[in-house]
Structure formats: structure tokens, C-alpha cells
Amino acid sequence: MSEHNEQEEEKNKKPKIYNFLRVLFHPHDFLGILSEDRYKSLKIRIVLIEAMLSLLPLFIVVTISYFWFQQILKDDFKNQLKWELENTKQSIEFFLEERVSILRFITSSYTHEQLSDQRTLSDIFTKFKREFPGLVDIGVIDADGIQRTYSGPYRLAGADYSDQTWFNEIVIRSSNLSDVFMGFRKIPHFAIAVKREVPDKGTFWILRATIDMKTLQKYASAINIRENDDVFIINREGVLQTPSRFHGNVLEQYKEIFSFPEDNLSIKEAGQSEGTCDICGYAPIKNTPWILVAVIRSSPYAKIPNIFRNELFFITIISVFFSIAVTIALVQTVVNRIKKADQAREAAIAETEHAGKMASIGRLAAGVAHEINNPLAIINEKAGLMKDILEGSRDMQQNREKFLSLISGIFDSINRCRTVTHRLLGFSRRMDISHDTIDINDALKEVIEFLEKEIIYRNIRLDLDLKKDLPRVVTDKGQLQQVFLNIINNAIDAVEEGGLIQISSYSKDEHFVRVSIKDNGRGIPRDKLKHIFEPFYTTKEKGKGTGLGLSISYGIVQRLGGSIHVESEVNKGTTFFVDIPILSETV
């Protein structure tokens, strides 16, 4: 049971999707849009689909190239930053190496004793400072960590460094570069110390110079930065060595969490959520505890040059405009063609339907007429016999006249029926068509002559426009004239007194001669127009027409291999067109 249900559901699912697609692709069915609007909706749909197909890739390409370009700019910017960091790093390294070299030079040029002399040291300090601004002071420290001689703005002679980290370290190494510190001097500075071994005494002494932090800062500031960017130096513990714009002052802790790079310069890109920097550059400075840090937050690369953006925008707009214009033009053409084809097809179908309908109506009429005709003949004979008997005998004297008039009434009705059945049988009968070679104009003129009295009597203007030198046609003259007679008769009935009837003949093409019969009468409403060739269809008042004239004409023209059609406008008039084949092919 459940399986059965599942199958049912499966069945129901499919049509749902199908219906959805149907609605999507045939919204006119869903919305009940018909006729003209159907083509409009088709146009809109095709334009939308086409536009989507052509514009989507365009937008994708534009978007991709936009971001691609942005990426290029970013990479470019990163490279530039790297290069600048590298440069600055090297400058700082060079600067420091130079300082160390000079201190080494001094330690190797002078003995401990010479430098212990305050005057000599002061002299060196003065010269040194002259050459290298930023030098704060200089001092000589002995192996016990006591500063024996000092030259500088502070009174630091005799200061004890033995318990300081740098001193312990320099005992092992030959030179040392300290972190920036405040020290006794209360200004941020760093110290470079160089150890000089005295091998013969088995001892050593140290020349130590302190340099203002500002010197370092000068290097860091050399990097070309923007408003929201920051460049500074930190040590390996993350303590700021130079002041920064946004990350605190000297000796404060750099709060950003990051893993310190080992040796090489590295550029890191952080997501927005991870930190305050978009691009961070870390350049460890060789032989020092320092790292040069660049924090870039202004993202200058994001500002794609206006020219590029404008061009991209311009090209996109032009492409969109063109593709939409071309699509609309194409769709317009295609849909109009479809519309025309549809209309032609509909017209052809209507034509076929009409012809088929006329044929079956003809058959039906003939069948009915035939079936009616035989009993009618019997009634006729019986009534005739009654009349004969009444006339021949002397019986029923008192009712004789009454009966005779009744019988005469029966004859009248039989005659009316006979007219109808005979004409109907004529409508459908297969006739042997005579082949007369005739001049259409002559045939027309004869018909008009026949109707002249009526035309003059009703004061109708007759306008003849018969082309001369029309090809002679091979057709059945009598029947053709019957057709003209019917149509012109109708025209006469249709116009008011003093109306106008225009009859013209001309070559329609190389196969047909056309006769048009136009009146300015009351016209035929659209809904009635399609019925006028049907038998018994009449708009004339009762008793005036049988409703067979046009249906018979239709049958005749059909048999002659021609065609008949009508155009009419209410209150303006009606025009009948009869196309007669020049060489009749009997149908």
C-alpha cells in the first residue's frame, strides 16, 4: 500500500516540475494571454533570455578582470612594500654595522689605558658625535662591569652594569646591541657595546656607545607610508623600539598577535577579522633583536585608478547597450516573422475550413433536397388528381370552390418547395461545363443590360471600369453570367436609392481575370460575412430572397476553377471579387 502511495507521489512530482517549466516557458498559457499579447510576451521572454545569455558572461568577465586587476595592484603594492622594507632593513643593518665597526676601530686603535683617560675619550666622543649625529654618549667599562670612563651629557661614570643582561651576554660574545631602553638617561636609546680582549692579561674591557632611538626612527620613517599605515621597529619580545602611530609609544608592548618571522623578510596578508592590518610586512634586522614592522591599513591598491574603472564601466555600458539593441532588433524580426507565418497559416486553415464547410453544406443541401423532392412529387400528383377529380365531377357542389382554392394553396406551396429544391440540386450538381471562349466584358455588359431597367428605376449610378484588351477566357458563359447576375442583383438590393455600384474588370495576374463589383450600400457585419456563401443564409427581408444566390454563385465559380471572395465594411459598402481562370480547368 505504501509503495503504491510512493509511486503515486512520484507520478505527482513529475508533472509539478513539468508544470513549473511550462509556466516558465509558456507564461501566456498560464496567464491566459492570447492573440497579439502572446507575441509581445514571447518577445519579452526571448529578449530576457538572450540578454541574460550575453550579459551574464560579460558581467562575469568584467567582475573577474576588475578583481584580477585589483589583485595585480595588490601584488604590485606588496612587492613595492617588500622592496622598501628590504631597503630600510639594509640601511639600518648598514648603519648598525658601521657603528660597530667604528667602535671596533676605536677599541683596536686605542688601548684601555688611553681610553681610560677622560680627555682622550671626550675627544673621541666629540669627533664621533660630529660625524654621527644621534650618538648620546660613550663609555669604557671594565671586566667587572663598572664604567670607568664616560663621556656624554650625563654623569654616569662609575655606573655598575655587571648585573645587566647585555653585560652578561657580551662576556660571551664580542659585541652586543641592546634593546631600546630608558636606562639612567631617561630618554629612549639603545646601546652598542664592543668587547676588547686583553689576552696577555687574560682580561677584557668594553667600549659602549649609546645612540638615540630617534636615529632608528628616522630610518623607519623613510618608508613611504600613507595616513593609516604604520612603520616601526619592535624587538623579539614584541616591545616597540620606535614610536608608532597606532600601536603605542616606545617600550610599549606591540599588541598584535603574530608569529615572529625567523630570518627572512615576509609580507603577510591578514583577513579583516584577524587583525587591524590588511598587509603586514616583517623584516628582521640581521644581528639585532629588532624587527622592522610595516602595518598597511589604507589599502591603496583598492583604489583602482579611475581611468581603468571608467573604461571598464564605459565598455560594459556600451556592450550592454549594443547587445540589448541587437537582441531586441533580432527578436523583433524573428517574432514578426513567426507572427506573419502564424497569420498565414491561420488564414490558410480558415480557407480550407471554409471550403470544406461549403462542400459539406452543399452535399447536405443536395441530399435534403433530393429526399424532399420525391415526396413533394407525390404530394403534387395527389393534389393534382384531387383537382382533376373535382373539376371533372358534379359532386360536392357546395364545397367545390373551397376545395379548389385549398388545392391551389397546396400547389403554391409545392411550387415554392420546388424552386428551392431545384436550385439546391443545381448548387451541388456536377454539371458538364461548356467551354466558351468569351470576352468577360461582353458577358458583363449583357448582364448589366438585363438589369438596366431596375438600375434606372432605382436611380442607381453605375460606374463601369472595364479594362480593354483583357485576355479572352475559356469558361461557361451562361453560368458565369448567372454569377454576375446574382452579385449585381445583391448590390442593387444593398444600395439606397441613388446609390453607386462600381463594376470593374482587370487582369489579376497571368492566370486570372478579376471582376470586382462594389457597392456603397449598408455593408455586411463581420460576423455575418463568413456565412454569406452558405445556402439559406440571407439578410434580406423574408420572402425576398431564398438565400441561395450566393451559395449557387460560389458553387459555380468553384466549378469553373475560379474563386470568389468578399470584403465589406458596415455603412461603407461591400465589394465582391470574382477571379476567373483564363484557361478553365474543370474541377
Place this chain on the structure above:
Amino acid sequence: MPQTKVLLVDDEIEFASALAERLQLRNYDVKVGHTAIEAMGFIHQFVPDVVVLDLKIPGMDGLEALKTIKKLDPTIEVIMLTGHGDVLSVEEGMKSGAFEYIMKPIDIGELTSKIDKAKKKRINV
């Protein structure tokens, strides 16, 4: 002048009997046949002057009956009766030697005048 002998051939009994009676009232010697075979029998026995022959009769096609009659006695005139618009048959009948044709329902005056003409023609022949 002797009575004109008319043979009426029609399968509609009601029609044929009434018409026969009317013709008799108008002083014609009338015999009625309802089928082609019946009619053929009368040709020999009755020897009609004029045959009024319906084109649609059972037994034999009206046209064939016409041809047979004409073969048996070419002087017998035949007036075709047609109840439908089969103009082709009418034309063929005329070609095969029929004297006239008349469409149902008929006008008795028209029929008698045609019979008389046919009789006159036969006498002249």
C-alpha cells in the same frame, strides 16, 4: 384520333398511380410499370407511343432501360423523369435518343404537352 398510349415507369407507386390516374382523366391510355423488367414486358404487350421513364428505377438503370427501349423500337419516344439534379445523366439520356426530360415535381400541363409532341413526332416518323 386514337388514344395516346403512355407507359409510365416509376418505382414510387403512390406517385405513379396518381399520375397515371391524372393522365387517364386527360384521355391517355396509361399503363404503369414499377421496375425495368415490368416495363420491358409492357413494351411488347402494350406497345406504348410514349414512355415516361424515371431515371432511377430498380432492376435496371434508367439510362440502360432507355437504351433497351430504343433498341427494341426506335420509334417509341421516351420522356425522362428526374427527381434530382443529375444533369449528366439527363444529357446522356438526350444523347441516347430521349425525346425530352422533365423534373419532378412535374406540372401536368407541361407533361401532357410534351407527351403530345412526342406522339406527333412518332406519327410523323
